[in-house]
Amino acid sequence: MNYRELVAEIKRKKSFLCVGLDTDLEKIPSSVLSRSDDPVLEFNKQIIETTLPHAVAYKLNFAFYEARGPQGLVSMERTMQFLNNRAFTIADAKRGDIGNTAAMYARSVFDYYKFNAITLSPYMGVDTVEPFLKYKNHWSIVLALTSNPGADDFETLETGEGKVYERVIKKFATSQMSEQVMFVAGATRPETFATIRKHAPDHFLLVPGVGAQGGNLEEVCRFGMNNSVGLLINSSRQIIYASSGNDFAAKAGEQAQIIQKQMQQVMQDKGII
Amino acid sequence: MNYRELVAEIKRKKSFLCVGLDTDLEKIPSSVLSRSDDPVLEFNKQIIETTLPHAVAYKLNFAFYEARGPQGLVSMERTMQFLNNRAFTIADAKRGDIGNTAAMYARSVFDYYKFNAITLSPYMGVDTVEPFLKYKNHWSIVLALTSNPGADDFETLETGEGKVYERVIKKFATSQMSEQVMFVAGATRPETFATIRKHAPDHFLLVPGVGAQGGNLEEVCRFGMNNSVGLLINSSRQIIYASSGNDFAAKAGEQAQIIQKQMQQVMQDKGII
Numbered sequence: 126m127n128y129r130e131l132v133a134e135i136k137r138k139k140s141f142l143c144v145g146l147d148t149d150l151e152k153i154p155s156s157v158l159s160r161s162d163d164p165v166l167e168f169n170k171q172i173i174e175t176t177l178p179h180a181v182a183y184k185l186n187f188a189f190y191e192a193r194g195p196q197g198l199v200s201m202e203r204t205m206q207f208l209n210n211r212a213f214t215i216a217d218a219k220r221g222d223i224g225n226t227a228a229m230y231a232r233s234v235f236d237y238y239k240f241n242a243i244t245l246s247p248y249m250g251v252d253t254v255e256p257f258l259k260y261k262n263h264w265s266i267v268l269a270l271t272s273n274p275g276a277d278d279f280e281t282l283e284t285g286e287g288k289v290y291e292r293v294i295k296k297f298a299t300s301q302m303s304e305q306v307m308f309v310a311g312a313t314r315p316e317t318f319a320t321i322r323k324h325a326p327d328h329f330l331l332v333p334g335v336g337a338q339g340g341n342l343e344e345v346c347r348f349g350m351n352n353s354v355g356l357l358i359n360s361s362r363q364i365i366y367a368s369s370g371n372d373f374a375a376k377a378g379e380q381a382q383i384i385q386k387q388m389q390q391v392m393q394d395k396g397i398i
Numbered sequence: 399m400n401y402r403e404l405v406a407e408i409k410r411k412k413s414f415l416c417v418g419l420d421t422d423l424e425k426i427p428s429s430v431l432s433r434s435d436d437p438v439l440e441f442n443k444q445i446i447e448t449t450l451p452h453a454v455a456y457k458l459n460f461a462f463y464e465a466r467g468p469q470g471l472v473s474m475e476r477t478m479q480f481l482n483n484r485a486f487t488i489a490d491a492k493r494g495d496i497g498n499t500a501a502m503y504a505r506s507v508f509d510y511y512k513f514n515a516i517t518l519s520p521y522m523g524v525d526t527v528e529p530f531l532k533y534k535n536h537w538s539i540v541l542a543l544t545s546n547p548g549a550d551d552f553e554t555l556e557t558g559e560g561k562v563y564e565r566v567i568k569k570f571a572t573s574q575m576s577e578q579v580m581f582v583a584g585a586t587r588p589e590t591f592a593t594i595r596k597h598a599p600d601h602f603l604l605v606p607g608v609g610a611q612g613g614n615l616e617e618v619c620r621f622g623m624n625n626s627v628g629l630l631i632n633s634s635r636q637i638i639y640a641s642s643g644n645d646f647a648a649k650a651g652e653q654a655q656i657i658q659k660q661m662q663q664v665m666q667d668k669g670i671i
Contacts, residue, residue, distance in 0.1 A: 222461060251551050275522050
């Protein structure tokens with residue numbers, strides 16, 4: 126899915142919501158656990174069915190699948206097959222390695238599992254991202270300023286020409302890359318979005334941290350939205366664990382719709398739709 | 399395996415060699431491909447058999463296994479079962495994510511696959527490493543200064559109080575952490591080992607880049623070795639692809655022995671053994 130198609134999909138659904146499938150076997154309702162031989166897949170299917178009308182993207186957090194060994198990856202593969210290109214898909218894997226190793230990760234995420242995008246850690250430099258950019262119409266989502274307390278350990282260190290995360294954005298925010306590169310920008314620091322937009326006016330930002338981590342949707346939009354929206358806002362726990370009972374899927378759908386309505390209002394106020 | 403046990407094993411084998419199992423299906427000899435239903439496992443088994451007398455550690459590069467989907471992880475799991483604690487094992491996964499996600503990665507690598515250590519990207523800060531430190535006698539190997547050209551993009555940026563990679567080392571090189579934290583330091587920049595040792599005199603360093611990438615063993619040892627050796631030097635392609643023929647395992651063993659003999663000489667010269 127390219128830039129133009131992603132923007133069109135956002136306008137069609139009046140939503141820039143990304144649902145995070147951080148699916149934890151220990152939090153799946155017992156009714157699902159007892160009825161399915163792949164309860165993670167079954168949980169994901171039901172969540173996708175009720176949230177798909179309100180969301181444009183799904184982000185699968187690889188750690189939650191890898192924790193169960195190869196079988197967890199089977200659940201992930203089947204979830205991707207179930208989604209079957211009905212939404213923009215993000216491999217939240219935060220990979221970051223050099224040349225031939227990065228090429229192998231790209232093969233895994235883009236060729237094997239068929240994701241549209243992958244999150245990447247920039248620590249080792251530009252050559253950790255380049256192998257992913259060879260896949261046209263696929264996206265590299267580079268960590269910039271994250272929403273966790275540890276973001277201040279290294280990301281915000283001053284380098285003389287901007288903080289480390291600004292140097293990261295400047296390195297990857299060339300115009301030719303706006304079609305294939307996004308940045309991760311945490312919702313818990315909305316005041317930094319102005320700085321991020323200064324360096325990357327056109328790029329999409331993937332924004333975690335709204336909801337459970339305390340980020341505020343309106344503030345993120347005020348400082349972070351551009352004329353093509355330019356935001357994918359992720360919500361994981363707030364949606365997929367909206368209820369721990371048998372109504373989990375229905376409640377997830379309701380929660381996704383509440384957020385979608387807020388997003389629609391913001392897009393209307395901004396004159397985008 | 400704790401610090402004391404690792405040092406004892408290095409002295410017993412007179413080796414601080416780590417063999418990198420970056421096993422690529424496309425580079426496996428046709429005789430192995432045609433004889434086994436899990437050629438990656440079969441290749442690894444034969445490499446391990448011939449190199450185990452000369453190596454103290456094995457590093458599995460996750461990308462090469464993940465590229466084949468869940469089946470690749472089955473090959474990894476079986477390789478770990480075959481190794482069965484006969485050496486120090488490193489999950490070269492370069493993970494780096496927050497709190498509950500990091501805990502899931504730790505569960506995957508330490509609980510499920512039973513690795514002794516994992517490589518981690520420090521970009522997001524200290525809270526990306528803490529969940530791994532809760533596993534006693536397990537190791538977090540934090541990226542510091544890597545051996546690729548892109549290392550100069552962010553790792554070597556000046557921050558006013560040292561370069562970014564020095565800030566990383568200082569943050570994690572507390573004395574209490576020397577029992578559970580190592581650093582990745584690339585062999586292609588031996589002159590930087592003096593700086594690294596200034597900040598982390600006691601910590602183990604995992605050193606890639608000797609051999610195929612051009613790093614020099616003697617130089618790395620001259621600047622990087624401490625009184626407990628304090629080095630694990632990795633070689634991947636130089637060993638496992640020493641021959642592309644049916645003698646690949648024998649040649650890998652010979653190559654590992656050549657490096658082990660060099661290491662033994664260095665340890666003797668230094669009076670460690």
